[in-house]
Amino acid sequence: MVMLENLSYGDAGFGDELLIGTLLTLELAVVSLVVGILLGLLTAAAKLSNNRFYRLLAQGYTELVRGIPEMLVVLVVFFGASALLQTVAGWFNYDAYIEVNAFVAGVFALGLVFGAFSSEVFRGAFLAVPKGQMEAAVACGMTSWQAFYRIRLPQMWRFAIPGLGNLWMVLLKDTSLISIIALDELLRWSKVAAETTKQPFTFYIAAAIIYLLLTILSDMARVRLENRANRGVMAHD
């Protein structure tokens, strides 16, 4: 089977390159997740704040990101950032083409997308914790920060996991978009291998199967996390 030889590990095949690409894909997804969660929490806080300006800003950001293709976000961040850097460099009489690091641009773009969608998940989770519990906490003598940290936050997690799980799956698949700005992640390596060996089907299917495995693993992790987060809640029906 010549076809499978090309997938082998080592110098003869592209197996090791695919592995390296997969690791970079995972790294990209995890770092973007962290950035996206922080951005999502911040945006959710802005949406729930009493300040009209913050609310409008957060709302505008969410609507904008929801309404345009992820691929466009990636391109705007990548080329926008390098144009910005070039302008700044121009002030210091430095004229050269500056290219932004594709990983950093990728994290920023995917984080922006995740932040917009997760802000709605966090907002919903915040509101899902019954008001009476917060009142009870304050009645017990907790400060509002203590009540938030001890009562609301642990329960928000429970409500947020299903939504965040879905967004993680979307994020994982969206990492493939970063191959467009030439980051050497899984799809980019598959493309290189496909062009070198003239076996595009073999390598794109291989990439698809790797993504499928990552999806299955994520699914399993989500079920575990959900069960763990719900351990204090009695099962209904």
Added chain:
Amino acid sequence: MIDLSLIEQYGDRFLDGTLITLKLVLIASILGLLIALPLALARSSRHRRYWMPAYAYIYFFRGTPLLIQLFIIYYGLGQFPAITESFLWPVLSNAEYCGLIGLTLNTAAYTAEILRGGIRAVPRGEVEAAKAYGMSWWMAQHRIVLPRAIRIAWPAYGNEVVLLLKGSALVSTIAVWDLMGEARSVFSRTYALEVFVYAAVVYFLLTFTLTRVFSQIEKRINRYLVSY
């Protein structure tokens, strides 16, 4: 900073691209829905030989990136002489058709899951009532279950069409001249970032309009329901 001469010079290309995008989304959503219906029924079946293949199809298309699916169809299938020499090749070597096929197969999987959710949410009592009236399985499906399921699933389906519209931008990577493809090509010639801003505005207006249309239809199809 904003250079309006770009619109003068490339306006036609933006318009052409937008029309291609709309065409792809419209045809893919219709064909996708047609595939999704039997797929959802098969997925809801109790018989292994029906639900297993439907489940595998849905899992594959939802579990892998659309970008890779497009690459497999457009670049991948050419690997096999059996395909390049067959009567299908004129279709499968055409980027636009490949984009359409990829978008259709992908949205069919998501739509099937949405429909299945809708079918499951139809109140049991209504299905039992249909049975009690002596309706056959088929008749109950098309008179009671599906009309109800579509109304329940409508908002989620609206979201999916918006995602399809946004996802359609990916066909630009297999050399389809949709809105995104035109924008990228103009950008590579001019290096003017405004090009992407214009594309973003058009996409935003399209998704905004689509969302509105769907919520209007939702109101209309559910007008017989009394709101409490």
